[in-house]
Amino acid sequence: MVQKVQTAAESASGIFQPEVSIVIPCLNEENSIGIVVEKARQAIEMMGVSGEVVVADNGSTDRSVEIALSKGARVVHVPQKGYGSALRGGIEAARGKIIVIGDADDSYDFLEAPKLMAKIKEGYDLVVGSRFKGCILPGAMPWTSKIGNPIMTTTFNLLFRVKTSDSQSGMRAFTKEAYQKMQLHATGMEFASEMLIKAGKAKLKVTEVPITLHPDKRGRPPHLRPIRDGWRHLKLMLTYSPTVLFLVPGLALMLLGLLLMGIHLLAPMDKPLWLFGKLRMDFHWAIVGSLLTLTGYQVITAHFMAKIYSVTHRFQEEDRILQYGFRYLNAERMLLLSLIAIAIGLAMDGWVFWDWVRRGYHGLVSGHTRLVIFGSTLIALGIQNFFNAFLFSILSEGYRQNRTLRS
Incomplete structure (x- = not known):
């Protein structure tokens, strides 16, 4: 100045x-x-x-x-x-x-x-x-x-x-x-x-x-x-409080989204889900769950990026969660998780496609739509996580260099 x-x-x-x-x-x-x-x-x-x-x-x-x-x-x-x-x-x-x-x-x-x-x-x-x-x-x-x-x-x-x-x-x-x-x-x-x-x-x-x-x-x-x-x-x-700004709402959104999609897997294929015998929950709620899940994942990702930035630029002290994350969730493991999520999603969507062909290209019911929504969400999460694995690998280098300088 x-x-x-x-x-x-x-x-x-x-x-x-x-x-x-x-x-x-x-x-x-x-x-x-x-x-x-x-x-x-x-x-x-x-x-x-x-x-x-x-x-x-x-x-x-x-x-x-x-x-x-x-x-x-x-x-x-x-x-x-x-x-x-x-x-x-x-x-x-x-x-x-x-x-x-x-x-x-x-x-x-x-x-x-x-x-x-x-x-x-x-x-x-x-x-x-x-x-x-x-x-x-x-x-x-x-x-x-x-x-x-x-x-x-x-x-x-x-x-x-x-x-x-x-x-x-x-x-x-x-x-x-x-x-x-x-x-x-x-x-x-x-x-x-x-x-x-x-x-x-x-x-x-x-x-x-x-x-x-x-x-x-x-x-x-x-x-x-x-x-x-x-x-x-x-x-x-x-x-200066990324946990409150990002992690808490991100986890809440993602867990709520997974819950909305997950409970539809319990419903019969040809019938909607009735909650408490009064609330009719069809595939429309699964779409809401998918949006919440994807949004929550993005917010959680922003939390970890903010944490890495704060630590490497010395706005805050060492973060134990980041230390465990970089130790156990390296790029290879994140890539493996991504491939697993994509594989499960493809399997769910593939089964719906096979059943549609088996039925003579007609006769799909509400349960098929719910499965496609869940499977497509897993594919989207897997693809996002795949590329985030490389991004966090790059950021982790700066994080480790910062720890070396501090020590």
Whole structure:
């Protein structure tokens, strides 16, 4: 990320190595940036450590940069748009061993930063300021966020088995070493979710402290777009949880499809299947089962591809299921399974064809159609699995090389 750095007089020397850097993303915050920078400087004095205030400007067209400089901040210009981009640019330019982040609209009170800093001193890698464990002052949070944030946090906790009360809090403290381990890439508001996800995967030591959320002083429409940014958070969480996104629905679809086709094999050839004596299930349901089976197989395949990509690109740790899969389901065994499925499918369809010829090219009944649907589905699965065997063989090479590099 390319940045042009503009410094205040007191931090013009590149030799200065502070213990803490308070990083503030900024976009047209002239009403509040001066107040926020002053509070950040006071917080550093309260901590009793050397520090700097870094304002990561994301293209302000008002007097934000001028005011920030006049208050003693160092300004970093980050050209790539987005909340996450601004924070990443500011953090990467920060010189401190410990980073504290918070918004420029004075909704987070930097005078509470010493509480977060104290937890870092205790040995934690990441400290989150929790608004829901602390206090949300009247007018500080819209009702949509009061509903949406707990829902997002609950979803986050279920997907990643973490225990956080405020996954979307914008006030946090962490070590520069922890930041480098997390390898964050998000450019928008989903930066907050990605940080907690990556912290968990990197096995960092995380805790929370209660903080107070204040009504902001921005004097302009908010940058946050609840629907757009909420979707980006949810999409990121699902992307980092391929089991929930792919495997669970894929298995459900495939098993339901096989069940719908399989139960028709129990019905008489010339009669439909009656479920519970009331529901008539003819070959139309077998067609639905075939579609569900093929769709489920594709989704399961996408799950394993996503897992391989995540591990080889180090988005997540080694996966035991993948290890067993590559060990026992090599290309040769997958090809053999494919040929078996194709052979069974051809046998079923072939028997129907033979019976049709034997009947003088007429007289096919519902049971024949059901058999053809099941047999054709097995042939389609076998062909897909045949080519997937070669694809997974190629991907497995990258997976093994990644494991070698890690070891």
